[in-house]
Amino acid sequence: MSGRPTVALIDTQALEYNLKSLKAKLPEGVATTAVVKANAYGHGAALVAETLQSAGCSFFGVAFAGEGAELRKGGITKPIIVFSGATPAEITTIIENNLTPVVYDIDSAQAINKQAEAAGIKQPVHIKIDSGMGRLGIQPGRIKGFFNAFSKLQNLQMEGLMSQYAEMDSEDKAFSKTQLATFKASIKEIAALGFKARYNHIANSAATVDCSESHLDMVRPGIMLYGAYPAPHFRGQIDLRPVMTLKTRIIQLKRVAPGTPVSYGRTFITDRESVIATLPVGYGDGLPRRLSSGSTAAAGKGSVLIRGRKAPIVGTICMDLMMVDVTGIEGVEQGDEAVIIGAQGAEIITAEEIAEQTGTISYEIFCNVARRVPRIAVRTTTAKTEKELI
Known part of the structure; x- marks a missing residue:
């Protein structure tokens, strides 16, 4: 452990609870693929996947092959689907x-088949249909x-058919219903051509909760796993x-006079005698710089929790x-805990509040938490303070 006071506490008990809540929405026999791409949305892929594998998750989903390889090195044995496919x-x-x-x-199918043949294996694949996302996938008119x-590719086995909701x-579910109808029609067309997948899947977190008719054989929750x-x-x-709880500690306190500038660009100047606390966390750790105060004598949009109260961010975030x-x-006091994401x-x-303040989504807030911030596993009922963990 580095000893740095800025840490992300990952509540594995909350993670298990969220998986259980999502699985409670599903009928018997529907598989769950936990989406752990982008370092498990910033939560730490190895830690998250290990927790969810022990909790009975069926599959894992990553964006790129390297992410899957990292999970294998971390002891994950369940199937891992690589959503972005495989470049040569x-x-x-x-x-x-x-x-x-x-x-x-x-083209990619043929390239995978060639190497699978050389390796002497039957390689499972999931084939993606573009039902309206306009991103990756085979267009319905080109299925045949x-x-x-x-x-003709004898070393590939179609294990799954999948698609991706756009909204x-x-x-308003009108377009999503159109996508689901397109995907189901594609499944039927593909079956008529002699191909049947074990797993048909299109449901993300939102559809897992709000569209039971799209559960099919598998769901792929992401953001909701993380609360x-x-x-x-x-x-x-x-x-x-x-x-996730993202927290740090005060490393310096200063009592300053009115008219004192704070941080780069002097975008904040005190208009009263003030007590300013410096925290060892910044945009290098993933904190949005847009939370900085933007005008003289005006606090920024953002705040942190200190002693159970909101303390506004002042000056430019470094x-x-x-x-x-x-x-x-x-x-x-110096050494007091400051919570950036979480409760105190x-x-x-x-994360949703920070996202709204900065014009983005919670997914980005989580994903931007830098790898230099240690992820530390805690459990809700036995969570130690960050001081005890380091």
């Missing part, structure tokens, strides 16, 4: 680590041509627990440091 340079990694690539064009060519998190919601209207539909105004908070006392700052 990644096929060896796919085969050596027993990964399952997604295929969305015949693809499968005519695919039928299932919207309250966040794709959109506010999902809050009443499933109970989730936040998994790469490794930031400042907050603790003037109105009694008893603040009766107050809470969520």
